[in-house]
Amino acid sequence: MVEGGDIRGVRFADGTSETARTVVSNADYRRTMLDLVGEEHLPRRLAAKTRDARMALPWTTVYVALDKDIEQQANLWWYRGEDIERYYDGLQDGGMDSTDFLFASFASGKDPATRRICPPGHSNFQLMTLCPPGFERWGVETGPADGGRYRHDPAYQKMKAALTESVLDTAEDVLGPFRGRITHVETATPLTHERYTLSSGGTPFGMSKWGTNGARPDTTTLIDGLYIAGASTRYGNGITGSAVSGIACAGQILGRRLMHEVHSGAVLADAALLPARDGAWDPLAVSRGRTSD
Structure with a gap:
């Protein structure tokens, strides 16, 4: 949901919605900007080069x-x-x-x-x-x-x-x-x-060309409050590029140099917040929704 060039929240497929001043999408960039945001909320030049982008x-x-x-x-x-x-x-x-x-x-x-x-x-x-x-x-x-x-x-x-x-x-x-x-x-x-x-296009590598050669979107966007992460950002595709884009995106939202902190040895997660798990805990079963954990 966009109003006056600012993000206002997310509307779901069932018609319900949640308000938010910050939204992060790690979905396909073209679908995020053209379908979820909508071309009517984008500058014509941005919409055109996103629509015409060549996928990897x-x-x-x-x-x-x-x-x-x-x-x-x-x-x-x-x-x-x-x-x-x-x-x-x-x-x-x-x-x-x-x-x-x-x-x-x-x-x-x-x-x-x-x-x-x-x-x-x-x-x-x-x-x-x-x-x-x-x-x-x-x-x-x-x-x-x-x-x-x-x-x-x-x-x-x-x-x-x-x-x-x-x-x-x-x-x-x-x-x-x-x-x-x-x-x-x-x-x-x-x-x-x-x-x-x-x-x-069925590719895991995101866009290979977005406007000029070598250009890729940053994790910030022209919609105030909307951020992106994933394989189409300037941080590159693949597992490493997508993960780094997430760290960079979080750093931009928080106003912190998170990549510098990580490279300096900082541990950003709090292990104490993880739930207790015994030896029988099965991540595959959990990911399939077969347990209540």
């Missing part, structure tokens, strides 16, 4: 479980050949004939003590690759955030199955044969990502 390339992730420990811990970045620019140029032009890039993260190798990740002697890892922008190749014209339906569409299922096989083929080129030990495979496409997070 989207991901597909293939989740794999094996009945064998492949003894991998470190993240893996792999390209097919040395001409990496050719690969990215091909993606921007819509090419996706083979998996020429692979990022692999090995959850069970990083945390072998947690039985919930996988049983002892098994592996749980994630295979990620970039996809061309746009949803047309997936058989849909509109993304799920705007009401597009895709999950049971034959064209989507065919493309998803083909890409899954391509990713697995490439992973076996890199890691060695493992298909005969697979116990579970599940694939999340860019449409999956948009469905669950409402991220424009």
